[in-house]
Amino acid sequence: MRREKLRALAPLEEPRSPTDLRVRQLRARDLLRGDLEGPDLEQHVAEATLPTTMAKTIGWARANSIFPATFGLACCAIEMMSMVSPRYDIARFGAENMRASPRQADMLILSGRVSIKMAPVVRRIYDQMLEPKWVISMGACSSSGGMFANYAVVQGADKFMPVDIHIPGCPPRPEALVYGFNKLQRMILGNPDSGWRRRYKAIGTEEWARAATGTASPDEAEAYAAARELSVAYDSARAQESRQGRRDA
Amino acid sequence: MPDSPGLELIAHELDDAAAGSVLSTYHEHGQACLIVDPQRILEVLGWLRDTPAQEYRFLASLHGVDYLPSEPRFGVVYELLNMPRVERLRVRAALADPGGEELPEIDSCMPLFAGAEFQEREVYDFFGIVFRGHPDLRRILMPEDYVGWPQRRDFPVGGEPVIFTHTEREVPRWYA
Ligand code: SF4
Numbered sequence: 001m002r003r004e005k006l007r008a009l010a011p012l013e014e015p016r017s018p019t020d021l022r023v024r025q026l027r028a029r030d031l032l033r034g035d036l037e038g039p040d041l042e043q044h045v046a047e048a049t050l051p052t053t054m055a056k057t058i059g060w061a062r063a064n065s066i067f068p069a070t071f072g073l074a075c076c077a078i079e080m081m082s083m084v085s086p087r088y089d090i091a092r093f094g095a096e097n098m099r100a101s102p103r104q105a106d107m108l109i110l111s112g113r114v115s116i117k118m119a120p121v122v123r124r125i126y127d128q129m130l131e132p133k134w135v136i137s138m139g140a141c142s143s144s145g146g147m148f149a150n151y152a153v154v155q156g157a158d159k160f161m162p163v164d165i166h167i168p169g170c171p172p173r174p175e176a177l178v179y180g181f182n183k184l185q186r187m188i189l190g191n192p193d194s195g196w197r198r199r200y201k202a203i204g205t206e207e208w209a210r211a212a213t214g215t216a217s218p219d220e221a222e223a224y225a226a227a228r229e230l231s232v233a234y235d236s237a238r239a240q241e242s243r244q245g246r247r248d249a
Numbered sequence: 250m251p252d253s254p255g256l257e258l259i260a261h262e263l264d265d266a267a268a269g270s271v272l273s274t275y276h277e278h279g280q281a282c283l284i285v286d287p288q289r290i291l292e293v294l295g296w297l298r299d300t301p302a303q304e305y306r307f308l309a310s311l312h313g314v315d316y317l318p319s320e321p322r323f324g325v326v327y328e329l330l331n332m333p334r335v336e337r338l339r340v341r342a343a344l345a346d347p348g349g350e351e352l353p354e355i356d357s358c359m360p361l362f363a364g365a366e367f368q369e370r371e372v373y374d375f376f377g378i379v380f381r382g383h384p385d386l387r388r389i390l391m392p393e394d395y396v397g398w399p400q401r402r403d404f405p406v407g408g409e410p411v412i413f414t415h416t417e418r419e420v421p422r423w424y425a
Contacts, residue, residue, distance in 0.1 A: 117392050150406060151399040152391070 056190075062106075062132065063188040064094040066181075069105035071125060074112025076139040076171040088174040093181060102128040107184070109177075110163070113141035114154045126161050134184055137163040138177060140170045250336055256281040259303065259338070266300070267292040272343060280339060287325070287342040287355045294340065294361050297329060305329035305338055308362035313372035314341075317402040321345035323353055323378060344378065357383040375400035 027044050030036040036044060072080060083090045090096050099105040102125045114122055126135065137157050140146030143166045145155035157163060164187060167180040251259060253276040260271045260283060270289035275282050285293045297305045307330040314324040323344040330337050344353045357380035358365050369380045370389040377398035380386060388395060397404060 116395075117390075151397075151404070 059189045063185040065097075066093075066095040066107045066134070066185075066188075067097045067099045067105045068095055068107045068109055069102050069125065069129065070098040070100050071102075071108060071122075072111050073114060073118065073122075074141065076111040076141070079171045079174050079177060080109055080111040080138065083174040083177050088178060090178060090181065093178070093185065095181060102126075103130065105129055106133045108133070108135045110135065110137045110142035110157050112139060113146065113148055114157050115152050116154055117152075119154050119157075119160050122157070123160050132188075134164045134188070135162060136165045136167060136177075136180055136184060138167050138180070139172055140168065143168070146170060250279055251281045251338060252276070253281075256283070256338075259283070259297075262300075262302075263293060263296055266296050280337070282339040282341055284341045284343055287344045290325075290340075290342045291356050291358065291361065294327060294329075294358050297338065297340070298361055303331070304333075305331045305336075307332055308358070308365055309337070311358070311365050311368040311372065313376040313378055313400070315376060315400065315402045323376060325355055325372060325378060327358070352377045352379045354379045354381055356381050359383060374398075377401065 024044075024047065027036060027040060028048075031041070031044055072078075082088055084096055084098060095107070102108075106129060108122075108126055108129065110122065126133070135157075137143045141148060141153065142157045143163075145153050147170070149155070154160065165180045165184050167176055169176055172180070256274050256276050259281075260274045263283070264271045267289055270286050270293050272284045272286060274284065283293070297303050308327060309330045310326075310328040312326050314326060316322055316324060321343045323346060325342045325344060327340040327342075328337060329340060342355055344355055347353055355378060357369055359369070359380075359382065366383070366385070367389060369383055370385070370387060372378050373380060373383075373386055374388045374391055375398060387393065391399065
């Protein structure tokens with residue numbers, strides 16, 4: 001019965017509008033029930049595979065043609081420069097094209113300490129970059145303030161902007177930066193590395209999971225719960241703001 | 250570089266020209282220094298610059314020092330240079346801390362050395378030493394709305410605990 005209805009709605013012989021949502025819904029339901037077969041099944045697979053494959057392809061293209069912004073902050077920038085040199089050759093991964101304008105760049109490497117006077121500038125550059133964009137925080141200074149625990153330096157750039165990858169070191173060697181960049185590529189491909197937790201069979205030791213396993217002390221559990229609440233609240237506030245189209249100050 | 254007797258000579262001549270302006274001298278590591286009364290700083294620098302036998306015509310650097318806990322607390326240091334003789338002379342104005350919210354004051358040496366402008370702003374920025382007669386005394390390196398004088402010795406070092414996996418137990422209630 002349903003099959004007939006489907007056929008009537010969208011006969012196979014005629015070209016159909018792929019945006020006909022109702023047709024696709026019915027077909028997907030049939031598929032889940034297991035009574036979709038023959039040309040209908042093939043059609044469904046062809047239609048459903050394309051978008052996911054497309055998303056993968058776009059991710060592949062993005063990950064392999066990143067344009068980093070030319071933006072050096074301190075001593076780490078020297079290592080960032082040598083990353084582009086023939087010896088380390090970031091061109092192997094398609095990111096040798098340093099753009100001098102944030103409008104053309106999609107990756108910002110925070111290469112050095114961010115002073116409190118520089119922070120608004122960095123933030124503005126980040127805001128000027130077009131989506132999608134990624135940030136690598138390179139070295140101890142931009143990740144945590146490093147040795148500059150003083151009046152002039154922001155203690156970690158993630159205080160004022162989102163950071164995707166932190167690379168430890170003072171400075172990190174260019175190899176480390178390239179490695180961090182490879183991790184970022186994995187993230188962009190939608191296949192992030194779960195890192196040491198997987199290698200050491202430590203999945204479930206994340207802070208939020210430790211509270212659940214009961215290995216955390218009550219104090220810690222309280223702390224983790226509060227941190228989680230905080231981040232959830234922050235996330236939803238951000239989402240609401242972006243829905244309302246408000247801009248970040 | 251004036252040697253030790255040369256420094257005393259300069260000190261005596263200067264004291265004759267501007268009585269009571271030299272508080273003391275020292276000669277260390279081959280460097281000569283005059284410690285002078287901050288009220289007379291323009292007289293002193295003017296004399297050193299224009300007296301024919303001296304002619305320290307170039308102000309190589311101007312900086313501030315905080316000598317807490319000794320008294321007087323602050324020093325404004327002028328590094329003078331005589332280019333033809335390649336002789337350097339350091340002049341230090343020993344500046345007392347007026348205490349409380351008040352800032353120590355000294356005359357700006359911009360009428361004598363115009364290049365002192367930014368360096369005086371820097372000393373003001375970091376030590377809160379006010380230069381009277383400076384045309385544009387604003388902060389230069391710290392943000393303009395910054396509060397405090399960060400290079401003073403009683404200014405807290407600052408920074409803040411950063412939480413890492415190995416410090417998360419010690420950083421007190423970092424989430425609050
Ligand atoms: S991490 Fe080290 S090399 Fe990098 S900016 Fe800081 S001090 Fe310089």
